[in-house]
Structure formats: structure tokens, C-alpha cells
Amino acid sequence: MGQRGIKDQVAIVGMGCTRFGEHFDQSIDDMIIEAAHAAYDSAGIRQDDVDAFWFGTLSSGTSGLTISKPLKIDYKPVTRVENMCASGSEAFRNAAYAVASGAFDVVMAIGAEKLKDNGMSGLVGTPVPDDGTKAAITAPASFSLLAPAYGKKYGVDRDQMKEVMARIAWKNHYNGARNPRAQFQKEVSMEKICNAPLIAGDLGIFDCSGVSDGSAAAILCRAEDAHKYTDNPLYVKALAFTSGPGAGPLDPDYDYTTFTEVARCAEDAYEQAGVTDPRTEIAMAEVHDCFTPTELVLMEDLQFSGRGEGWQDVLSGTFDLDGELPVNPDGGLKSFGHPIGASGLRMLFECWLQLRKEAPADRQILSVDKGKTLGMTHNLGGRPGECVSFASIVGTELG
């Protein structure tokens, strides 16, 4: 018994990512083909070189056939995984383990989601028949529960909380404005964010991530083979995942100012990677900013800020593109968009660009030049009190 991790055993040697957005002119097949072939090209391989596939989607298809049919995969193992909003990360995690096990030489992890074909506002669930007693609250409403609880606990008044949330949205829009793949490539003023129509609680429209279509993919191989494919691989330092008892909605001890799953997941990831001071050791982080208060709480759960101090760090620019620890330099879910199954791999795609200094010049983070080599991705699914959480750490150096 024990969580050993697979530090430095597996490498990412190619990645692809579509633009995210309202792709009314593209099918899920089109996006899968685009992301997969971009990843093949990035690694300098052909589809036939891939020995097995992991595919993450929440609800845009079932089974491996969802990718094997459009890609015309030649009778290879294809695993479809689903772990809510962490489905793309989960595809990556399992693909990495398959390589580490020695079962396959080269594998692909791909995620995709087609959300804009249903004609609905917001995210639409896939309910199972039940007794009609579950709280029928939407995703923005459930995450907005964090804001008054956080404000009350740490003495941040409602106007200040609104400013903190807006500051997060402002940052992610600023970053997304420098990302040609992002759904929303426009800066938005604090004033406009604060005065936007309310969706849930104090969350306005700009506090919510974009509902979008998209796909992203990664090619993985054993670390010792990485240089066959690229001069600049990313090595997997840590892969952590937690799914808990869902205690929050049951247990009055849960106070809606943290994601217990994320805190535990982060501890695990840092231990695997040997990271002891995340705020100074990590060059950048892509985190699950599905709604702005989520990103605020994540700064504390991921140990980037002390408890109750995240809001001040947000306001002082710690997590800005040119800040001490850039968070969501690609615009995050907020501005890049959130095609569920693709998002986890999209986060890794930003690490792929930034750590290898391939991001556009106006978005390239400076921390890499200061010798920082580690990037973190964090992806969660569910809601406060009952979620699944994924965290990865990748780096450009072995050891």
C-alpha cells in the first residue's frame, strides 16, 4: 500500500489544441481530428505510431468509438474516461500510467467536448432518474456559495469580495486577450465586470467560465525515449487525484471556504514532485477557474496563499501574468473557454507552450527565465463540498 507516483518516468512529446469557442461549423469529429493530428505533427509521428488511446469527455460521446471512428484508428485499444470536469486530466493520468507500466511505448490522451449544439444556456447536466430531492441548483449557484462564506470567515465585506472576484475575471480576460486559441480574446474592464448582470449570488456573467466547444491532445512516451521525438519534452513529475466522501453537503464542519479534495490532492502532488514551497518553486499554474470564487479558494488550497490571504494576493497582482506566480496565463476556463473533456489537456498545453518558451511573446511568462522549470495543472469536477480533484506537475528537467 502506498502512493508512489511516477516522477520522471513519462514524458509529453507532442501536443495539440484547437481554438475553443462556439464552433457551430464544426462537429465533435472535426475537433478531435484537428487536435489529434496537431498532436501527431507536434511529436513528428503518424497515427499508426500510437499504441493506445485515452479519451476524455463528459457527455459528447460514449466509448472509444467516439474517437476511433472519425480518426479511423487501426484496431488499437481506446479507453473512454469520464470524471466530470476533470475528464481530460483523467485521460492524461491513465495514459501516463499505461506508459509507466511498460505496456505501451507511445500513447495519446485526448479530450473533447461539444457543448454548443444543445441550444441551452449554461452547462446542461445528464441527470439520472432520482427521487427528486437533490438540490436543483445550477453550477454557478453552487460555486457562488463560496463567496459569502469566505467573506464572512475572513472579514471581507461584500463589495471587497466583488472586487476580488472581478480582479480574477479581469486577469483571466487580460491573459485570454493574448491567446489566439481563447474563446474570449478581449480585455474587459473592472467596471464592466462589476456591473454585469447577475447569474447566481454575486456572480455576474463575467465571473463564469465560457461554455464552449474544443479539443486538446497529448502524445506520451517513456522518459528515456522522449528525445526521439523532441528536444524539449515535458516530464511528468506528479499526478494526483482525489475523490472523497462528499462530506460538505452532509457535515456542518465544512465551511465552504475550501475544497478538501483539492487540498489533499495538492499535498499528494507536491510530495510526489518533491515540491516544498509551491509559491516560489512553481513557474506557473493552470487552475480550474470555473467561477471566480473557485480560483480564489484554489489559491489557498494549492498553498499559493495562506488561509484567508488569497484575496489580498489576488488584489496585489501576485497571480498576474507578470506576477510572482502567474495563474492561468492562457486565460483559464474563464476566457479560454471550458469544453469539459478538453480542459485538463488544454491546461497541459499551456504548460507545454510556456515552459518551452513557445507562448506568444506578449503572453510568455517571465518566471521561466528565472530558472523555474515546473508547471502545475489543477482541474476539478463537481461542486464545493463534493468534488473530484486532479493535480499534475510537469517540468522541463529530469531529477
Next chain:
Amino acid sequence: MTRGILGYGTHVPYYRLQRSAIGAALGSGGGKGSRAVAGYDEDATSMSVEAARLALKSFDAPTPAAVYFSSVTPPYLDKTNANAIHAALNYPSSVFASDMVGSVRSTSGALNAALNDRRPVLITAADVRTGRPGSSDEAQLGDAAAAVLIGSEADAPIIAEWIGSSFATHEFLDRWRSPGWEYSRVWEERFGESVYQSLITEAVTQVLKDTELSAADMDKVIISGLHSRAVRSGAGAAGMSAVPMAEDLTAKIGNVGSAQSLLSLANTLDSASPNETIMLITLADGCDVTIFRTTDAIANYTPAQKVSAQIAQGNDSLDYAKFLTWRGWLDREPPRRPDPAAPAGPPSERNTEWKFAFMGSRDRSTGTIHLPPQRVSVKGGAVDDMEMVPMADVEATVATFTIDRLAFSPSPPTIAVVIDFDGGGRFTSQLADAAADEVEIGMRVRMTFRRMLTADGVHNYFWKATPVRQGPQPN
């Protein structure tokens, strides 16, 4: 065997529509005062549950042998509405439950059946009264529920003893409604008044003869019925002009149809002293007269909430457009969201105690309360060491909350609250009968039985939190 009233409770919904709001919108009509309005999430069944809960909270109530539900607006046909009430009160399956629905006279039927039984019987009566916009019914009627537990001295102290009853039944065309209509039709009122007057005279004469009483023996007369003109002239026809009439609540809440007779009786009992003789006259396709006499036990009976207190706590800021929307007269554009799903039969059946009676499970080793019930404890992980625990009457405090403007609701926005129960247990609930700007962390709430939604014709009954309100509400 001496029979009588063991206890009673009522439910006057929180919202009021000022009648002037109707005139303001339609250009005419409306009138003075206000009418009680069932919330968009209330119906005759859910209001009956609330009335019965108050009744059962008022004294050490025995488990009844039967539950009778009376309504002109039953939420279901072909399916017994009383079963949801039975389930919400967590009665054993050996307790009979049946509907007496369709006409206002059903309430007299339920009362008569209960009085003539030998066992304790719970009767509930409730209506959600609708009328076409601008009609007299729309303005003058109201929504409410009343519940009365009838029994013998062996069951619990009788607070009002049954002295006698009489009936005058007659077929004539006064008020009618075809199945499926959302409103009633009435004949020209002077005709009905003349018929009712002779029926009143006949029934009252008979009951006085049977009980060997006279008008002079009566301390209070209650005349209930949807024919307001006949009700007004009823005392004269009964020869009771000299007897004090019960308080007329219609100016404040409207005439509440099937619940009117029992609600007026409850209001009268709220302030009755021992040894008062009360005549209850109900006009509904005939005249039904019942005489009760209060006992010494009524001095020790404390209603969990008096009718006057429920009336005083109403909120009369409801606007007419919202009222029309709630009752389905305004077909509003829904949000661009999937239609809500109906609760499924098998999971509802597996979770009846939870869904209908709001029973949680308590881990015997740690005392941790789980809502909904769990098999494995969230604290300590003990497996299958749980006991069911009733939570419907436990108050709670809001831990955090949100206003959900995206969720489907017949009356957006939805208010969602995370609530922590006194003594343990947490639940994420909708907040009923509240405005978005009044919810806050620390707010005290209690649970109320509601119709969450209707999908595929299935009414999803479950529980919501609602603010614990003290005293009259500001207008």
C-alpha cells in the same frame, strides 16, 4: 361514545394579493382587502400537510386510524392525494388514507365520517381557489388549509364535544365546474340564496329538535359557504340573528372554499372558553349543521400557531402578474434550460421516509446525522449502524446561501441555502416564502412541505426551508 375535536391546525399561506392590485391591472374590479395566495410551490396536498403538522404539534396527538383529504382542487385524479399527506406525517401503512374531493361539501363528508367513527380520524381540507382574471371568485376567494383530529376521550382530551348534526340535501344549480376547468361558474345569486335559506331553516330546525337545544343556547354561529349572499342572510334563516357570529376572515384572506368551515372553526376555538356551544353551518349543495360544545380541556390546549397569527404574518406585496403566473393564467417564457425531470417511481419508493417525511439517519456510534440518510457514516465510517431520525420539526441556521438566477423556477430566482440543523445534520435546500434580499448567513429557518415542481404530470413533493418569522410582517 362521546366524540369530539382533539386538536386542530391551519395553514394560511404567506402571500397575500391586495384586491386593489387586480383593479390596478385590469382597470376595474378587485375591491378592498386581500386574499391569501398559495405559493407557486404549494397545492392542496402540501398545504394540508402544513396544517396537519401544526395540529399534531399542538398536543400529544394519537396516531389516527384514518386520514381524509377534502378539496375542490386535488393535485391528482386517479391517484390518492391523501397518501402523500399520510407519508409526510410518517404514519404506518395500517392507517387508512382516502380522498373526499370534488365539491366543497366533501369537507362536511369527511367531518361527518370522522365524527361517526369510533377511532381517531385526521381530516384535512384545502383549496387553491382560482377564477378567471377579473372575476369575483379570483378576488373574493383565497387559498388555505385546515386540519382537525377527531376522536374520543380515550385518545386524547376532547376540547370540543360533538353535540349533534343534521343535513338538508337538495339538488339545484348554484355553482359548478367541469373537470379540467380552472374556474367555476355560478348561477344568478338570488336564486341560490332563496334555496339555501329554506335549507338552512330545515337543517337548523332539525338539529335543535334532535339536541333539545334552542338558539338561546348558542354562544357562537359559524356560517361557511362559497355563496356569500346566502352566508350573509344565513343567520336570519337559521333564527340565530341574536347569536354572535364568528369572525369573518374573508376581507383578510378570502373565502377559502373547502377549508373555510374548518378554518373558521379553528379561529373560533382559538379564543373559545370552556362550555361554549358553537353551531357550524356549511352551505354547499345543501346545508350541513354541526354543534360542538367546548370542554374544560380547551383551557389547557395551546395551538402551535393561532389562525390570527398566521394571518398577521402574511406578506401582501405580491404583484398581480406574479399571482397570475403562479396560477398558470400567464404563460411566461421559460429560461433556455432543459425542462425539469419528474421524480422517478422506484427511487422515490426506496426513499419514502426521506422524501416525504424528511427522516435522516443517525449513526449510533458517533451521533452524526445524515441528510439524506446514508448507510456509511461520514464520520468514522461505521457501516449500517444507523437509526432513522425525524428532522422535519427541527429548526436550522443558514450557513451559506446563493440566489440562483439560472435555475428553472416558476418564480425565479431560486434561493438556495446550506442549513445546519440544531443538534446536527446539514442540508442544501431551497428557501420558500422569502425574498432574495432577506436571506443572510445566520438566518433561522424551519422546514416546510412543498410541491417542488410538476413534470409529466407528476408532482414532486419534498421539503424546503422557510424563514422562522416572529410577529406580523411589515406591509
